[in-house]
Amino acid sequence: MIAKSAITLDGRTTLSKEMGQWISSPESREDVQRIRSEIDAVLVGGETARVDNPRLTLRGEFAEGREAQPIRAVITRNPESLPETHHLLSDEHASQTKVFAAEDLGEVLDEMGSEGVTSVLLESGGRLFASAIEAGLIDEVVLYIAPIIGGGATRLMPVDDVVARLEEVEVQRIGCDMRVRGIVNR
Ligand SMILES: NC(=O)c1ccc[n+]([C@@H]2O[C@H](COP(=O)([O-])OP(=O)(O)OC[C@H]3O[C@@H](n4cnc5c(N)ncnc54)[C@H](OP(=O)(O)O)[C@@H]3O)[C@@H](O)[C@H]2O)c1
Numbered sequence: 001m002i003a004k005s006a007i008t009l010d011g012r013t014t015l016s017k018e019m020g021q022w023i024s025s026p027e028s029r030e031d032v033q034r035i036r037s038e039i040d041a042v043l044v045g046g047e048t049a050r051v052d053n054p055r056l057t058l059r060g061e062f063a064e065g066r067e068a069q070p071i072r073a074v075i076t077r078n079p080e081s082l083p084e085t086h087h088l089l090s091d092e093h094a095s096q097t098k099v100f101a102a103e104d105l106g107e108v109l110d111e112m113g114s115e116g117v118t119s120v121l122l123e124s125g126g127r128l129f130a131s132a133i134e135a136g137l138i139d140e141v142v143l144y145i146a147p148i149i150g151g152g153a154t155r156l157m158p159v160d161d162v163v164a165r166l167e168e169v170e171v172q173r174i175g176c177d178m179r180v181r182g183i184v185n186r
Contacts (some may be wrong), residue, residue: 001109001137002039003122003129004032006144006177007156013125014152023151025175028144032123035142036070037062039119041098041112045128046076055087056123071117073098075108075128105132126158134162138184141166145178 006024007013015023022029036042042056056072057063072088079099082089088097100108105128112120122132132138141164143156166182173179 008148008151012151024144027175040117041071045124
């Protein structure tokens with residue numbers, strides 16, 4: 001599982017309303033499209049599904065020539081809390097969205113694996129990211145660090161006692177962002 005997040009310099013995963021919607025640059029968002037095009041499934045937590053109403057699709061050149069989009073998966077303790085009108089449940093790819101009524105991420109990954117999914121891109125907010133790091137379920141982290149100080153209330157790591165060190169680290173400038181990518185040392 002690869003975990004991807006766009007963050008401000010101080011580790012916020014959202015912006016204040018005045019700062020707009022996107023933390024990362026268009027170039028970074030295109031890079032995310034490229035990673036999405038290489039994995040079997042995209043996974044988010046219920047809160048991100050509810051608040052962001054994401055599409056989690058491949059677009060433009062990344063969608064061309066493909067038979068299917070990556071599977072879109074949501075892990076939530078309460079599936080009824082996901083609005084049926086949100087893109088994941090109502091757009092033309094809705095039949096491929098999988099909603100897991102669960103909180104054990106390992107079990108969800110096992111279930112996805114038994115259905116042939118071998119690679120997952122976690123595009124959640126901080127709470128699910130922290131749970132996944134704590135459970136030792138993330139293999140690789142990709143962070144797009146934008147040149148913004150401050151932001152909204154949500155953090156990449158909303159708890160204090162979860163730590164991870166990355167190895168084989170690559171640092172690259174993408175647009176005005178810095179991309180840090182590394183393998184999680186377990
Ligand atoms: N900057 C970025 O790259 C980025 C990416 C994604 C989201 N975001 C932002 O992050 C915010 C949401 O972050 P968040 O931390 O509140 O939520 P989150 O990590 O996206 O999702 C947490 C939700 O996942 C579900 N969940 C199921 N099992 C879990 C487990 N073992 N551990 C943790 N969660 C589990 C629960 O959904 P239920 O409550 O439905 O049970 C929980 O409320 C949004 O404001 C969004 O805009 C930013």
